[in-house]
Amino acid sequence: MPGADRKPDHFSGVCAVTTIDHAAELHKAGANVHGKLATFVFYCRRHPLGTVGGLIFVALVFAALFAGWITAHDPLATNAEDSLAAPGAAHLMGADVMGRDVFSRIVYGARISLMVGIGSTLLGGILGVALGLMSGYLLGWVDLVTQRVIDIMQALPLLVMALVMAASLGPSLENTILAISIPLIPHVARVIRANTLSLREMPFVEAARAIGMSETRIAVKHILPNTLAPFIVLATAQLGSAILTEASLSFLGLGIPEPYPSWGRMLSESAAEYVRTAPWLVIYPGIAISLAVFGTNLLGDAIRDILDPRQRS
Protein backbone atom coordinates (compact mmCIF):
# COMPACT_ATOMS: atom_id res chain seq x y z
CA MET A 1 0.00 0.00 0.00
CA PRO A 2 1.59 3.26 -1.16
CA GLY A 3 1.67 6.34 1.01
CA ALA A 4 -0.87 8.13 -1.18
CA ASP A 5 -3.62 8.04 1.40
CA ARG A 6 -1.34 9.34 4.12
CA LYS A 7 -1.52 13.04 4.61
CA PRO A 8 1.79 14.85 5.04
CA ASP A 9 0.43 16.16 8.35
CA HIS A 10 1.51 19.62 9.31
CA PHE A 11 4.46 19.59 6.97
CA SER A 12 4.13 21.92 4.00
CA GLY A 13 4.21 20.51 0.51
CA VAL A 14 7.42 22.29 -0.47
CA CYS A 15 9.49 19.15 -0.64
CA ALA A 16 6.56 16.86 -1.00
CA VAL A 17 8.39 13.56 -1.51
CA THR A 18 10.53 13.71 1.58
CA THR A 19 7.85 15.09 3.86
CA ILE A 20 5.41 12.34 2.94
CA ASP A 21 8.07 9.72 3.61
CA HIS A 22 8.98 11.33 6.87
CA ALA A 23 5.40 11.57 8.02
CA ALA A 24 4.81 7.98 6.94
CA GLU A 25 7.82 6.84 8.95
CA LEU A 26 6.60 8.73 11.96
CA HIS A 27 3.17 7.28 11.49
CA LYS A 28 4.57 3.78 11.26
CA ALA A 29 6.51 4.34 14.45
CA GLY A 30 3.39 5.64 16.16
CA ALA A 31 5.05 8.93 16.94
CA ASN A 32 2.18 11.19 15.95
CA VAL A 33 -0.52 9.18 17.67
CA HIS A 34 -1.90 11.08 20.62
CA GLY A 35 -4.61 10.23 23.10
CA LYS A 36 -5.50 6.91 24.61
CA LEU A 37 -8.22 5.95 22.13
CA ALA A 38 -6.08 6.91 19.12
CA THR A 39 -3.18 4.85 20.47
CA PHE A 40 -5.51 1.90 20.99
CA VAL A 41 -6.89 2.13 17.45
CA PHE A 42 -3.35 2.51 16.11
CA TYR A 43 -2.18 -0.71 17.78
CA CYS A 44 -5.35 -2.57 16.74
CA ARG A 45 -4.75 -1.69 13.09
CA ARG A 46 -1.14 -2.68 13.37
CA HIS A 47 -1.87 -6.06 14.95
CA PRO A 48 -5.02 -7.41 13.25
CA LEU A 49 -4.45 -10.93 14.61
CA GLY A 50 -3.96 -9.56 18.08
CA THR A 51 -7.24 -7.69 17.69
CA VAL A 52 -8.98 -10.95 16.80
CA GLY A 53 -7.41 -12.52 19.88
CA GLY A 54 -8.50 -9.56 21.97
CA LEU A 55 -12.08 -9.87 20.70
CA ILE A 56 -12.13 -13.58 21.53
CA PHE A 57 -10.80 -12.80 24.99
CA VAL A 58 -13.41 -10.06 25.51
CA ALA A 59 -16.12 -12.51 24.38
CA LEU A 60 -14.78 -15.02 26.90
CA VAL A 61 -14.90 -12.44 29.69
CA PHE A 62 -18.38 -11.37 28.61
CA ALA A 63 -19.59 -14.98 28.64
CA ALA A 64 -18.11 -15.52 32.08
CA LEU A 65 -19.62 -12.36 33.55
CA PHE A 66 -23.08 -12.57 32.02
CA ALA A 67 -23.49 -16.36 31.78
CA GLY A 68 -26.89 -16.32 33.48
CA TRP A 69 -28.15 -13.61 31.15
CA ILE A 70 -26.94 -15.29 27.96
CA THR A 71 -28.24 -18.79 28.55
CA ALA A 72 -31.82 -20.05 28.86
CA HIS A 73 -31.01 -23.26 30.72
CA ASP A 74 -29.48 -24.01 34.09
CA PRO A 75 -26.13 -25.69 33.29
CA LEU A 76 -26.62 -28.13 36.17
CA ALA A 77 -30.29 -29.02 35.57
CA THR A 78 -30.75 -32.59 34.39
CA ASN A 79 -33.65 -33.72 32.28
CA ALA A 80 -34.07 -37.38 31.33
CA GLU A 81 -36.34 -36.56 28.38
CA ASP A 82 -33.68 -34.43 26.69
CA SER A 83 -30.90 -37.00 27.09
CA LEU A 84 -28.54 -36.76 24.10
CA ALA A 85 -30.90 -34.37 22.34
CA ALA A 86 -29.45 -33.18 19.03
CA PRO A 87 -28.75 -29.47 18.49
CA GLY A 88 -31.96 -27.68 17.67
CA ALA A 89 -34.34 -24.99 18.78
CA ALA A 90 -34.61 -26.24 22.38
CA HIS A 91 -30.93 -26.94 22.86
CA LEU A 92 -28.69 -24.76 20.67
CA MET A 93 -25.75 -27.17 20.94
CA GLY A 94 -27.68 -30.23 21.98
CA ALA A 95 -27.80 -31.87 25.39
CA ASP A 96 -25.61 -34.44 27.13
CA VAL A 97 -26.55 -37.87 28.44
CA MET A 98 -28.15 -36.35 31.55
CA GLY A 99 -30.09 -33.91 29.43
CA ARG A 100 -28.02 -30.85 30.48
CA ASP A 101 -27.86 -28.06 27.90
CA VAL A 102 -24.41 -28.08 26.23
CA PHE A 103 -24.56 -24.37 25.28
CA SER A 104 -25.26 -23.35 28.88
CA ARG A 105 -22.49 -25.55 30.16
CA ILE A 106 -20.02 -24.09 27.68
CA VAL A 107 -20.95 -20.51 28.58
CA TYR A 108 -20.69 -21.27 32.30
CA GLY A 109 -17.50 -23.20 31.57
CA ALA A 110 -15.91 -19.92 30.43
CA ARG A 111 -16.20 -18.82 34.05
CA ILE A 112 -14.19 -21.81 35.26
CA SER A 113 -11.63 -21.47 32.49
CA LEU A 114 -11.08 -17.78 33.15
CA MET A 115 -11.00 -18.18 36.91
CA VAL A 116 -8.41 -20.92 36.63
CA GLY A 117 -6.46 -19.10 33.89
CA ILE A 118 -6.31 -15.69 35.54
CA GLY A 119 -6.12 -17.03 39.08
CA SER A 120 -3.22 -19.38 38.46
CA THR A 121 -1.35 -16.86 36.27
CA LEU A 122 -1.66 -14.19 38.94
CA LEU A 123 -0.71 -16.49 41.81
CA GLY A 124 2.21 -18.07 39.97
CA GLY A 125 3.18 -14.70 38.55
CA ILE A 126 3.31 -12.88 41.88
CA LEU A 127 5.31 -15.67 43.53
CA GLY A 128 7.59 -15.92 40.49
CA VAL A 129 8.22 -12.16 40.39
CA ALA A 130 9.02 -12.10 44.09
CA LEU A 131 11.42 -15.04 43.81
CA GLY A 132 13.07 -13.77 40.64
CA LEU A 133 13.52 -10.27 42.00
CA MET A 134 14.98 -11.54 45.26
CA SER A 135 17.24 -14.01 43.52
CA GLY A 136 18.53 -11.56 40.91
CA TYR A 137 18.93 -8.59 43.20
CA LEU A 138 20.40 -10.17 46.32
CA LEU A 139 22.54 -12.78 44.51
CA GLY A 140 24.89 -14.73 46.78
CA TRP A 141 23.52 -17.77 48.57
CA VAL A 142 19.88 -16.65 48.18
CA ASP A 143 20.34 -16.81 44.43
CA LEU A 144 22.18 -20.11 44.58
CA VAL A 145 19.47 -21.85 46.62
CA THR A 146 16.56 -20.33 44.65
CA GLN A 147 18.09 -21.25 41.33
CA ARG A 148 18.70 -24.87 42.32
CA VAL A 149 15.10 -25.21 43.55
CA ILE A 150 13.91 -23.71 40.27
CA ASP A 151 16.14 -26.10 38.33
CA ILE A 152 14.44 -29.01 40.08
CA MET A 153 10.99 -27.55 39.42
CA GLN A 154 11.82 -27.04 35.77
CA ALA A 155 13.10 -30.57 35.36
CA LEU A 156 9.53 -31.83 35.76
CA PRO A 157 7.15 -31.31 32.83
CA LEU A 158 4.41 -28.78 33.61
CA LEU A 159 1.53 -31.20 33.13
CA VAL A 160 3.12 -34.00 35.13
CA MET A 161 3.84 -31.64 37.99
CA ALA A 162 0.29 -30.25 37.92
CA LEU A 163 -0.95 -33.85 37.84
CA VAL A 164 1.01 -34.78 40.94
CA MET A 165 -0.14 -31.63 42.69
CA ALA A 166 -3.79 -32.14 41.77
CA ALA A 167 -3.69 -35.81 42.70
CA SER A 168 -2.15 -35.16 46.11
CA LEU A 169 -4.31 -32.13 46.94
CA GLY A 170 -7.58 -33.59 45.64
CA PRO A 171 -9.86 -32.13 42.98
CA SER A 172 -11.35 -28.70 43.68
CA LEU A 173 -11.27 -25.29 42.02
CA GLU A 174 -8.75 -23.85 44.50
CA ASN A 175 -6.46 -26.84 44.25
CA THR A 176 -6.59 -26.77 40.47
CA ILE A 177 -5.53 -23.10 40.49
CA LEU A 178 -2.75 -23.93 42.93
CA ALA A 179 -1.62 -26.96 40.94
CA ILE A 180 -1.40 -24.95 37.73
CA SER A 181 0.22 -21.90 39.33
CA ILE A 182 3.15 -23.72 40.89
CA PRO A 183 4.77 -24.95 37.67
CA LEU A 184 4.45 -21.36 36.43
CA ILE A 185 6.69 -19.98 39.17
CA PRO A 186 10.05 -21.10 37.73
CA HIS A 187 9.17 -19.68 34.29
CA VAL A 188 8.35 -16.26 35.67
CA ALA A 189 11.21 -16.32 38.19
CA ARG A 190 13.75 -17.07 35.44
CA VAL A 191 12.62 -14.21 33.22
CA ILE A 192 12.40 -11.70 36.07
CA ARG A 193 15.78 -12.76 37.46
CA ALA A 194 17.50 -12.32 34.09
CA ASN A 195 15.92 -8.90 33.79
CA THR A 196 16.88 -7.93 37.32
CA LEU A 197 20.48 -8.99 36.70
CA SER A 198 20.84 -6.51 33.86
CA LEU A 199 18.84 -3.77 35.60
CA ARG A 200 20.84 -3.86 38.83
CA GLU A 201 23.96 -2.77 36.93
CA MET A 202 22.24 0.25 35.38
CA PRO A 203 23.58 3.69 36.32
CA PHE A 204 20.16 4.80 37.56
CA VAL A 205 20.34 2.09 40.22
CA GLU A 206 23.81 3.33 41.14
CA ALA A 207 22.40 6.85 41.32
CA ALA A 208 19.73 5.64 43.74
CA ARG A 209 22.46 4.08 45.86
CA ALA A 210 24.48 7.31 45.76
CA ILE A 211 21.39 9.12 47.08
CA GLY A 212 21.38 6.75 50.04
CA MET A 213 18.26 4.78 49.14
CA SER A 214 17.83 1.44 50.90
CA GLU A 215 18.32 -1.71 48.86
CA THR A 216 14.71 -2.85 49.38
CA ARG A 217 13.39 0.49 48.17
CA ILE A 218 15.68 0.36 45.13
CA ALA A 219 14.42 -3.12 44.27
CA VAL A 220 10.78 -2.08 44.59
CA LYS A 221 10.93 1.42 43.07
CA HIS A 222 13.61 1.09 40.41
CA ILE A 223 13.88 -2.57 39.44
CA LEU A 224 10.33 -3.90 39.78
CA PRO A 225 8.58 -1.34 37.51
CA ASN A 226 11.12 -2.04 34.80
CA THR A 227 10.40 -5.78 34.86
CA LEU A 228 6.67 -5.18 34.41
CA ALA A 229 6.70 -5.32 30.61
CA PRO A 230 8.33 -8.77 30.37
CA PHE A 231 6.02 -9.97 33.15
CA ILE A 232 2.85 -8.88 31.32
CA VAL A 233 4.19 -10.49 28.15
CA LEU A 234 4.81 -13.74 29.96
CA ALA A 235 1.52 -13.65 31.85
CA THR A 236 -0.64 -13.24 28.73
CA ALA A 237 1.32 -15.99 27.02
CA GLN A 238 0.78 -18.26 30.02
CA LEU A 239 -2.95 -17.56 30.23
CA GLY A 240 -3.72 -19.78 27.25
CA SER A 241 -1.55 -22.60 28.48
CA ALA A 242 -3.15 -22.40 31.95
CA ILE A 243 -6.59 -22.77 30.36
CA LEU A 244 -5.30 -25.73 28.37
CA THR A 245 -3.71 -27.32 31.42
CA GLU A 246 -7.00 -27.01 33.32
CA ALA A 247 -8.80 -28.70 30.44
CA SER A 248 -6.19 -31.46 30.39
CA LEU A 249 -6.37 -31.98 34.14
CA SER A 250 -10.16 -32.07 34.06
CA PHE A 251 -10.01 -34.42 31.08
CA LEU A 252 -7.91 -36.74 33.21
CA GLY A 253 -10.40 -36.39 36.06
CA LEU A 254 -8.09 -34.39 38.33
CA GLY A 255 -9.37 -30.90 37.74
CA ILE A 256 -12.71 -29.33 38.51
CA PRO A 257 -15.05 -31.85 40.18
CA GLU A 258 -18.67 -32.57 39.21
CA PRO A 259 -21.11 -31.03 38.67
CA TYR A 260 -19.41 -27.75 37.67
CA PRO A 261 -19.05 -27.39 33.93
CA SER A 262 -15.45 -27.61 32.83
CA TRP A 263 -14.69 -27.81 29.13
CA GLY A 264 -12.02 -30.41 29.67
CA ARG A 265 -14.28 -32.74 31.61
CA MET A 266 -17.17 -32.24 29.20
CA LEU A 267 -14.83 -33.69 26.59
CA SER A 268 -13.62 -36.59 28.68
CA GLU A 269 -17.09 -37.60 29.80
CA SER A 270 -18.28 -38.03 26.27
CA ALA A 271 -15.23 -38.62 24.13
CA ALA A 272 -15.12 -42.41 24.18
CA GLU A 273 -18.78 -43.26 24.40
CA TYR A 274 -20.67 -40.72 22.37
CA VAL A 275 -18.23 -39.42 19.78
CA ARG A 276 -20.03 -41.38 17.07
CA THR A 277 -23.62 -41.14 18.27
CA ALA A 278 -23.67 -37.59 19.70
CA PRO A 279 -20.65 -35.74 18.20
CA TRP A 280 -21.90 -32.32 19.46
CA LEU A 281 -20.82 -33.38 22.93
CA VAL A 282 -17.21 -33.48 21.72
CA ILE A 283 -17.15 -30.86 19.01
CA TYR A 284 -18.49 -27.82 20.93
CA PRO A 285 -16.31 -28.08 24.06
CA GLY A 286 -13.38 -28.78 21.75
CA ILE A 287 -14.09 -25.63 19.77
CA ALA A 288 -14.45 -23.64 23.00
CA ILE A 289 -11.06 -24.79 24.30
CA SER A 290 -9.34 -24.19 20.97
CA LEU A 291 -10.85 -20.72 20.56
CA ALA A 292 -9.99 -19.64 24.08
CA VAL A 293 -6.38 -20.83 23.85
CA PHE A 294 -5.99 -19.51 20.31
CA GLY A 295 -7.44 -16.13 21.28
CA THR A 296 -5.31 -15.62 24.38
CA ASN A 297 -2.20 -16.71 22.50
CA LEU A 298 -2.83 -14.24 19.67
CA LEU A 299 -3.46 -11.51 22.24
CA GLY A 300 -0.29 -12.50 24.11
CA ASP A 301 1.79 -12.35 20.93
CA ALA A 302 0.47 -8.89 20.09
CA ILE A 303 1.13 -7.61 23.60
CA ARG A 304 4.64 -9.02 23.43
CA ASP A 305 5.25 -7.19 20.16
CA ILE A 306 3.92 -3.94 21.55
CA LEU A 307 5.66 -4.01 24.92
CA ASP A 308 8.87 -5.80 24.09
CA PRO A 309 9.93 -5.22 20.49
CA ARG A 310 13.32 -6.82 21.10
CA GLN A 311 11.79 -10.27 21.62
CA ARG A 312 10.11 -10.23 18.22
CA SER A 313 11.09 -13.33 16.33
Place this chain on the structure above:
Amino acid sequence: MRDLVSAGTPTPQPAAAPVALLEVEGLKKHFPVRKGVLGRAIGRVHAVDGVSFSIGTGETLGLVGESGCGKSTVGRTVLRLLDPTEGSIRVNGKDITRLGKTDLRPYRREMQIIFQDPFSSLNPRMPAGEIVGEPLAVHGIAQGAEQQERVAALFERVGLRRAQMKSYPHEFSGGQRQRIGIARALALNPRLIVGDEPVSALDVSIQAQVINLLIDLQAEFNLSYLFIAHDLAVVEHISHHVAVMYLGRIVEYADKKTLFTNPQHPYTEALLSAVPVPNPKIKRAKKILQGDVPSPVTPPSGCHFHTRCPYAEARCRIEAPALKQLAPGHLVSCHLR
Protein backbone atom coordinates in the same frame (compact mmCIF):
# COMPACT_ATOMS: atom_id res chain seq x y z
CA MET B 1 25.26 32.35 26.86
CA ARG B 2 28.92 32.63 27.56
CA ASP B 3 31.35 31.20 25.09
CA LEU B 4 33.65 28.39 26.00
CA VAL B 5 36.89 30.33 26.32
CA SER B 6 35.78 33.29 28.37
CA ALA B 7 33.53 31.24 30.60
CA GLY B 8 35.34 31.71 33.86
CA THR B 9 38.81 30.42 33.09
CA PRO B 10 39.17 30.15 36.83
CA THR B 11 42.47 31.08 38.36
CA PRO B 12 43.82 28.03 40.15
CA GLN B 13 43.93 28.84 43.82
CA PRO B 14 46.40 26.95 45.93
CA ALA B 15 44.27 25.40 48.64
CA ALA B 16 44.51 27.90 51.47
CA ALA B 17 42.49 25.89 53.99
CA PRO B 18 44.54 23.22 55.74
CA VAL B 19 41.72 20.63 55.62
CA ALA B 20 40.67 19.78 52.08
CA LEU B 21 37.08 18.80 51.39
CA LEU B 22 38.12 15.43 50.08
CA GLU B 23 41.35 13.65 50.95
CA VAL B 24 42.15 10.30 49.43
CA GLU B 25 45.20 8.40 50.56
CA GLY B 26 46.74 5.22 49.22
CA LEU B 27 43.40 4.16 47.74
CA LYS B 28 43.36 0.64 46.31
CA LYS B 29 40.50 -1.22 44.71
CA HIS B 30 41.12 -4.76 43.55
CA PHE B 31 38.44 -6.91 41.97
CA PRO B 32 38.77 -10.67 42.37
CA VAL B 33 38.67 -12.68 39.15
CA ARG B 34 36.49 -15.69 39.90
CA LYS B 35 36.28 -18.91 38.01
CA GLY B 36 34.66 -22.31 38.29
CA VAL B 37 31.65 -23.61 40.19
CA LEU B 38 32.91 -22.56 43.59
CA GLY B 39 33.89 -19.09 42.41
CA ARG B 40 37.46 -19.39 43.59
CA ALA B 41 39.47 -16.20 43.14
CA ILE B 42 42.19 -16.97 40.62
CA GLY B 43 43.54 -13.46 40.32
CA ARG B 44 42.71 -9.84 40.93
CA VAL B 45 42.16 -6.85 38.72
CA HIS B 46 44.28 -4.03 40.10
CA ALA B 47 41.81 -1.36 39.02
CA VAL B 48 43.09 1.25 41.44
CA ASP B 49 46.51 0.63 42.90
CA GLY B 50 47.46 3.21 45.45
CA VAL B 51 46.04 6.60 44.55
CA SER B 52 46.30 9.74 46.68
CA PHE B 53 44.91 13.19 46.02
CA SER B 54 42.92 15.92 47.66
CA ILE B 55 40.32 18.38 46.48
CA GLY B 56 39.73 21.73 48.16
CA THR B 57 36.38 23.47 48.50
CA GLY B 58 35.23 25.05 45.25
CA GLU B 59 37.99 23.29 43.35
CA THR B 60 37.96 20.98 40.37
CA LEU B 61 40.34 18.08 39.98
CA GLY B 62 40.42 16.66 36.49
CA LEU B 63 41.22 12.96 36.41
CA VAL B 64 42.36 11.80 33.00
CA GLY B 65 43.58 8.59 31.48
CA GLU B 66 42.84 5.95 28.88
CA SER B 67 39.82 3.69 29.13
CA GLY B 68 40.37 0.99 31.70
CA CYS B 69 42.97 2.91 33.70
CA GLY B 70 40.72 2.91 36.76
CA LYS B 71 39.57 6.51 36.78
CA SER B 72 35.86 5.64 37.01
CA THR B 73 36.63 3.14 39.77
CA VAL B 74 38.31 5.95 41.73
CA GLY B 75 35.14 8.03 41.41
CA ARG B 76 32.86 5.22 42.51
CA THR B 77 35.11 4.19 45.39
CA VAL B 78 35.32 7.77 46.66
CA LEU B 79 31.51 7.80 46.79
CA ARG B 80 31.57 4.42 48.53
CA LEU B 81 29.52 2.88 45.73
CA LEU B 82 32.37 0.38 45.75
CA ASP B 83 34.19 -0.65 48.89
CA PRO B 84 37.88 0.21 48.85
CA THR B 85 40.37 -2.61 49.27
CA GLU B 86 42.89 -0.41 51.04
CA GLY B 87 43.56 3.22 51.80
CA SER B 88 41.43 5.95 53.26
CA ILE B 89 38.84 8.48 52.13
CA ARG B 90 38.24 11.53 54.29
CA VAL B 91 35.46 14.02 53.78
CA ASN B 92 35.88 17.24 55.74
CA GLY B 93 38.54 15.48 57.77
CA LYS B 94 36.18 12.62 58.71
CA ASP B 95 37.22 9.15 57.66
CA ILE B 96 34.38 7.47 55.75
CA THR B 97 36.38 4.53 54.41
CA ARG B 98 34.75 1.91 56.58
CA LEU B 99 31.47 3.53 57.58
CA GLY B 100 28.39 1.29 57.53
CA LYS B 101 25.26 2.07 55.52
CA THR B 102 23.46 4.08 58.19
CA ASP B 103 26.53 6.03 59.25
CA LEU B 104 27.25 6.80 55.64
CA ARG B 105 23.83 8.35 54.94
CA PRO B 106 24.65 11.90 56.08
CA TYR B 107 27.75 11.82 53.85
CA ARG B 108 25.63 10.80 50.88
CA ARG B 109 24.19 14.31 51.05
CA GLU B 110 27.64 15.79 50.71
CA MET B 111 28.71 13.81 47.65
CA GLN B 112 26.81 13.13 44.47
CA ILE B 113 27.53 11.77 41.03
CA ILE B 114 26.74 12.64 37.42
CA PHE B 115 26.98 9.77 34.97
CA GLN B 116 28.35 9.46 31.48
CA ASP B 117 25.39 7.89 29.73
CA PRO B 118 22.39 10.22 29.88
CA PHE B 119 20.12 7.37 28.75
CA SER B 120 20.76 4.60 31.25
CA SER B 121 21.29 6.95 34.18
CA LEU B 122 17.59 7.84 34.41
CA ASN B 123 14.88 5.32 35.30
CA PRO B 124 12.77 5.10 32.12
CA ARG B 125 9.58 4.49 34.11
CA MET B 126 9.80 7.55 36.31
CA PRO B 127 8.75 11.09 35.43
CA ALA B 128 11.65 13.56 35.41
CA GLY B 129 10.25 15.52 38.34
CA GLU B 130 10.10 12.40 40.47
CA ILE B 131 13.68 11.47 39.55
CA VAL B 132 14.92 14.86 40.74
CA GLY B 133 12.65 14.85 43.80
CA GLU B 134 13.68 11.38 44.93
CA PRO B 135 16.78 12.47 46.89
CA LEU B 136 14.61 14.96 48.80
CA ALA B 137 12.11 12.22 49.63
CA VAL B 138 14.75 9.67 50.63
CA HIS B 139 16.40 12.06 53.07
CA GLY B 140 13.06 13.41 54.30
CA ILE B 141 14.02 16.95 53.31
CA ALA B 142 10.82 17.98 51.59
CA GLN B 143 7.47 16.41 50.81
CA GLY B 144 4.41 17.21 48.74
CA ALA B 145 4.04 20.77 47.50
CA GLU B 146 7.32 21.91 49.05
CA GLN B 147 9.16 19.13 47.24
CA GLN B 148 7.44 20.05 43.96
CA GLU B 149 8.52 23.65 44.44
CA ARG B 150 12.13 22.72 45.11
CA VAL B 151 12.21 20.38 42.14
CA ALA B 152 10.76 23.13 39.95
CA ALA B 153 13.49 25.50 41.15
CA LEU B 154 16.14 22.90 40.36
CA PHE B 155 14.65 22.38 36.90
CA GLU B 156 14.83 26.08 36.19
CA ARG B 157 18.34 26.32 37.58
CA VAL B 158 19.67 23.70 35.15
CA GLY B 159 17.80 25.20 32.21
CA LEU B 160 14.72 22.99 32.00
CA ARG B 161 11.12 24.09 32.06
CA ARG B 162 8.90 23.49 35.08
CA ALA B 163 6.26 22.04 32.75
CA GLN B 164 8.71 19.26 31.83
CA MET B 165 8.56 17.74 35.32
CA LYS B 166 5.79 15.37 34.25
CA SER B 167 7.61 14.13 31.15
CA TYR B 168 9.37 10.79 31.06
CA PRO B 169 13.09 10.52 30.24
CA HIS B 170 12.50 9.30 26.68
CA GLU B 171 10.81 12.58 25.86
CA PHE B 172 14.05 14.50 26.43
CA SER B 173 17.17 14.94 24.30
CA GLY B 174 20.58 13.74 25.47
CA GLY B 175 21.63 17.17 26.69
CA GLN B 176 18.35 17.69 28.52
CA ARG B 177 18.66 14.29 30.15
CA GLN B 178 22.12 15.21 31.37
CA ARG B 179 20.59 18.36 32.86
CA ILE B 180 18.08 16.15 34.73
CA GLY B 181 21.03 14.12 36.03
CA ILE B 182 22.71 17.33 37.19
CA ALA B 183 19.50 18.52 38.88
CA ARG B 184 19.25 15.18 40.71
CA ALA B 185 22.85 15.51 41.88
CA LEU B 186 22.20 19.09 43.05
CA ALA B 187 18.99 18.26 44.93
CA LEU B 188 20.79 17.41 48.17
CA ASN B 189 22.99 20.53 48.10
CA PRO B 190 26.17 18.45 47.94
CA ARG B 191 29.64 19.90 48.38
CA LEU B 192 31.37 17.45 46.08
CA ILE B 193 30.15 16.16 42.74
CA VAL B 194 31.89 13.33 40.95
CA GLY B 195 31.43 13.74 37.22
CA ASP B 196 32.07 10.41 35.53
CA GLU B 197 32.72 11.60 31.99
CA PRO B 198 29.57 13.73 32.20
CA VAL B 199 29.89 15.22 28.72
CA SER B 200 31.63 12.57 26.66
CA ALA B 201 28.33 11.09 25.40
CA LEU B 202 27.01 14.47 24.24
CA ASP B 203 27.32 16.39 20.98
CA VAL B 204 30.15 18.89 20.97
CA SER B 205 27.77 21.87 20.91
CA ILE B 206 25.85 20.47 23.89
CA GLN B 207 29.11 19.63 25.68
CA ALA B 208 29.98 23.33 25.88
CA GLN B 209 26.56 24.16 27.33
CA VAL B 210 26.75 21.47 29.98
CA ILE B 211 30.35 22.34 30.90
CA ASN B 212 29.41 26.00 31.25
CA LEU B 213 26.42 25.02 33.40
CA LEU B 214 28.76 23.01 35.64
CA ILE B 215 31.17 25.94 35.92
CA ASP B 216 28.34 28.35 36.77
CA LEU B 217 26.98 25.96 39.40
CA GLN B 218 30.43 25.64 40.91
CA ALA B 219 30.68 29.39 41.32
CA GLU B 220 27.14 29.65 42.69
CA PHE B 221 27.24 26.83 45.22
CA ASN B 222 30.99 26.66 45.87
CA LEU B 223 31.01 23.06 44.65
CA SER B 224 34.02 20.82 44.34
CA TYR B 225 34.29 18.57 41.34
CA LEU B 226 36.13 15.36 40.73
CA PHE B 227 35.92 15.54 36.98
CA ILE B 228 36.71 12.26 35.26
CA ALA B 229 37.33 12.49 31.52
CA HIS B 230 39.45 11.38 28.67
CA ASP B 231 38.97 14.52 26.63
CA LEU B 232 41.87 16.77 27.59
CA ALA B 233 40.34 19.88 26.03
CA VAL B 234 37.30 19.56 28.29
CA VAL B 235 39.50 18.88 31.32
CA GLU B 236 41.68 21.90 30.54
CA HIS B 237 38.60 24.06 30.43
CA ILE B 238 37.01 23.06 33.72
CA SER B 239 39.84 21.93 36.03
CA HIS B 240 42.03 23.73 38.51
CA HIS B 241 44.28 20.73 39.00
CA VAL B 242 44.77 17.70 36.81
CA ALA B 243 45.83 14.18 37.75
CA VAL B 244 46.90 11.77 35.03
CA MET B 245 46.25 8.11 35.68
CA TYR B 246 47.86 5.11 34.08
CA LEU B 247 46.92 1.55 34.98
CA GLY B 248 45.59 2.27 38.45
CA ARG B 249 48.20 4.80 39.50
CA ILE B 250 48.54 8.57 39.30
CA VAL B 251 51.62 9.29 37.21
CA GLU B 252 51.49 13.06 37.24
CA TYR B 253 49.67 15.72 39.24
CA ALA B 254 49.90 19.44 38.73
CA ASP B 255 47.85 22.56 38.40
CA LYS B 256 46.24 22.87 35.02
CA LYS B 257 48.64 25.42 33.53
CA THR B 258 51.78 23.55 34.53
CA LEU B 259 50.48 20.23 33.30
CA PHE B 260 49.46 21.51 29.90
CA THR B 261 52.54 23.66 29.29
CA ASN B 262 55.23 21.65 31.04
CA PRO B 263 54.30 17.97 31.22
CA GLN B 264 57.01 15.89 32.85
CA HIS B 265 55.85 12.29 32.65
CA PRO B 266 56.37 10.57 29.27
CA TYR B 267 52.77 9.34 29.39
CA THR B 268 51.39 12.85 29.91
CA GLU B 269 53.56 14.03 27.01
CA ALA B 270 52.10 11.36 24.78
CA LEU B 271 48.54 12.16 25.86
CA LEU B 272 48.98 15.86 25.20
CA SER B 273 50.52 15.30 21.80
CA ALA B 274 47.45 13.28 20.86
CA VAL B 275 45.11 16.23 21.45
CA PRO B 276 43.87 17.45 18.07
CA VAL B 277 44.74 21.05 17.30
CA PRO B 278 42.12 22.93 15.29
CA ASN B 279 44.68 24.31 12.84
CA PRO B 280 45.89 22.08 10.02
CA LYS B 281 48.93 24.28 9.37
CA ILE B 282 50.53 23.52 12.69
CA LYS B 283 52.81 20.52 12.33
CA ARG B 284 53.77 18.79 15.52
CA ALA B 285 56.04 15.96 16.35
CA LYS B 286 53.47 13.45 17.54
CA LYS B 287 54.48 10.97 20.16
CA ILE B 288 52.33 8.02 19.37
CA LEU B 289 52.37 5.26 21.93
CA GLN B 290 52.90 1.73 20.71
CA GLY B 291 50.80 -1.19 21.87
CA ASP B 292 47.89 -1.35 24.27
CA VAL B 293 47.43 -0.81 27.96
CA PRO B 294 48.72 -3.96 29.71
CA SER B 295 46.23 -6.10 31.59
CA PRO B 296 45.43 -4.80 35.08
CA VAL B 297 45.23 -8.43 36.22
CA THR B 298 48.97 -8.86 35.70
CA PRO B 299 50.37 -5.32 35.67
CA PRO B 300 54.00 -4.93 34.52
CA SER B 301 56.72 -4.98 37.14
CA GLY B 302 58.37 -1.77 38.25
CA CYS B 303 56.94 1.28 36.54
CA HIS B 304 53.61 0.29 35.02
CA PHE B 305 54.38 2.39 31.98
CA HIS B 306 57.77 0.88 31.08
CA THR B 307 56.31 -1.46 28.42
CA ARG B 308 55.27 1.51 26.31
CA CYS B 309 57.68 4.20 27.45
CA PRO B 310 60.08 5.46 24.78
CA TYR B 311 62.69 6.33 27.43
CA ALA B 312 62.49 3.21 29.60
CA GLU B 313 65.71 2.11 31.30
CA ALA B 314 66.69 -1.05 33.13
CA ARG B 315 65.59 0.13 36.56
CA CYS B 316 62.14 1.11 35.26
CA ARG B 317 61.45 -2.60 34.83
CA ILE B 318 62.43 -3.44 38.38
CA GLU B 319 61.63 -0.54 40.65
CA ALA B 320 58.29 1.25 40.86
CA PRO B 321 58.89 5.01 40.92
CA ALA B 322 57.40 7.00 43.78
CA LEU B 323 55.28 10.08 43.19
CA LYS B 324 57.84 12.78 43.92
CA GLN B 325 57.62 16.52 43.99
CA LEU B 326 59.41 18.29 41.14
CA ALA B 327 58.22 21.75 42.01
CA PRO B 328 55.67 22.87 44.60
CA GLY B 329 52.36 21.30 43.58
CA HIS B 330 53.84 19.36 40.68
CA LEU B 331 54.17 15.62 41.36
CA VAL B 332 55.59 13.12 38.91
CA SER B 333 56.17 9.42 39.20
CA CYS B 334 59.16 8.76 36.94
CA HIS B 335 62.76 7.70 37.57
CA LEU B 336 64.05 9.95 34.82
CA ARG B 337 62.81 13.25 36.19
